[in-house]
Amino acid sequence: MSADDTTMKTLDPDATPFARFDAMSEEERHQAAVSDPDARPLMPEDMSRMRRVPQVRTMRRALGLTQEEFAARFHVPIGTLRDWEQGRKEPDATAKAYLKVIAKNPDVVQEALKRTA
Structure with missing residues (x-):
């Protein structure tokens, strides 16, 4: 493995798809968030399972x-x-x-x- 593989790379803000996100309606943003299994919003049943940090x-x-x-x-x-x-x-x-x-x-x-x- 080379050093290039382990070095942190910064995101180029111009390379991110913000234009596509900005063009979405509020409902489309919500649907995209709900459908993403890795980043969906927390639901009340999720909150009930979570432990609060004291x-x-x-x-x-x-x-x-x-x-x-x-x-x-x-x-x-x-x-x-x-x-x-x-x-x-x-x-x-x-x-x-x-x-x-x-x-x-x-x-x-x-x-x-x-x-x-």
């Missing part, structure tokens, strides 16, 4: 923290955090409210927790 994981990653750092910084038991992230358990109403506050202003939460320690 939002606490997304929030923790956005803060640039490991599980251990997040747990220590915000006084959440590491096992609880892992259960939330792995979908074994859902945060209860109080924990959800706390997570919303952390997401909104993590520095203020961290400062408040330092003062009470």
Whole structure:
């Protein structure tokens, strides 16, 4: 296998068939999407089978923290955090409210927790 076979190639925007797509009506676009088995729109029954990515994981990653750092910084038991992230358990109403506050202003939460320690 040559290096040419493994090198990423960029698409030339002029070489893509956007003119054909632009000429399609909204109904034709929808029919084309539905008929494409590799890229058809998600249906409600598809959504019911899919697992949501736990939002606490997304929030923790956005803060640039490991599980251990997040747990220590915000006084959440590491096992609880892992259960939330792995979908074994859902945060209860109080924990959800706390997570919303952390997401909104993590520095203020961290400062408040330092003062009470």
